[in-house]
Amino acid sequence: MLKGIFGSNSLTHLIRGGLEETSASHRVIASRVAGALNSSSSVDFADTLNQKTAASKQQVEADLQRDMTELADTTIRYEADSKLLQQAYARLRTAISDHA
Amino acid sequence: MTMPRLPGFPITPRPVRQLMGPLGTAARGMSVQQRFLEIISENIANAETTRTAEGGAYRREVGVVGTDASGQLTTSIVQDKSPGRLEYDPGHPDANANGFVEYPNLDISSELVDMMIVRRVHEANASVFQAAKSMLRSALEI
Numbered sequence: 516m517l518k519g520i521f522g523s524n525s526l527t528h529l530i531r532g533g534l535e536e537t538s539a540s541h542r543v544i545a546s547r548v549a550g551a552l553n554s555s556s557s558v559d560f561a562d563t564l565n566q567k568t569a570a571s572k573q574q575v576e577a578d579l580q581r582d583m584t585e586l587a588d589t590t591i592r593y594e595a596d597s598k599l600l601q602q603a604y605a606r607l608r609t610a611i612s613d614h615a
Numbered sequence: 616m617t618m619p620r621l622p623g624f625p626i627t628p629r630p631v632r633q634l635m636g637p638l639g640t641a642a643r644g645m646s647v648q649q650r651f652l653e654i655i656s657e658n659i660a661n662a663e664t665t666r667t668a669e670g671g672a673y674r675r676e677v678g679v680v681g682t683d684a685s686g687q688l689t690t691s692i693v694q695d696k697s698p699g700r701l702e703y704d705p706g707h708p709d710a711n712a713n714g715f716v717e718y719p720n721l722d723i724s725s726e727l728v729d730m731m732i733v734r735r736v737h738e739a740n741a742s743v744f745q746a747a748k749s750m751l752r753s754a755l756e757i
Binding site: 534537538541542544545546548549550551552553554555556557579582583586587589590593594597598600601604 | 634636637640641643644648654678679693725728729732735739740742746747749750756
């Protein structure tokens with residue numbers, strides 16, 4: 516019976532999976548925003564800078580606007596998941612305390 | 616009397632660092648932006664410097680982001696070697712034989728624009744940090 520409550524097909528397990536997926540997305544967004552700028556200058560001045568930043572320019576340019584939208588989305592999803600998990604555990608606690 | 620040993624069960628350690636990961640990443644991003652701001656402010660402060668210890672006018676500096684062997688963000692400074700603007704001022708102590716003074720190769724307007732960009736990215740990193748904090752808080756409420 517406990518397997519049905521906490522097992523891999525249970526509601527709590529599904530919500531936990533959602534939480535982990537959302538926090539993984541958040542880690543990716545955080546690293547994209549942290550590396551949003553390759554250099555402190557928006558003006559290309561010489562070959563020196565181009566040589567220095569050649570490798571990093573190949574990386575995907577961070578689109579801050581898209582990242583911040585995704586961040587808001589991720590935060591709300593995480594909070595919704597955690598609230599759902601909180602309620603699922605509260606229901607379980609109620610069931611346990613009523614039948615004790 | 617000895618207590619019977621309970622059967623063991625597999626424990627899969629969940630690194631706390633992974634949970635705190637976005638906080639550290641956003642903090643590193645903010646420190647990179649702070650370094651950029653220092654470089655830009657140094658450029659602005661030296662906008663009229665015509666004499667340096669190395670000789671000649673001040674050269675504009677640009678911060679460049681890289682990653683070290685462990686994948687952490689690092690910053691390095693690259694000097695812009697392009698020639699500065701020349702102004703005719705024979706009375707200036709740093710004027711050359713033809714009466715021209717070489718000023719730093721930087722434009723204040725561009726530096727201010729760069730500063731605004733850096734500030735916005737710093738704010739974005741701060742937002743990521745705040746979001747990570749609120750997510751951690753809601754996780755602790757479960």
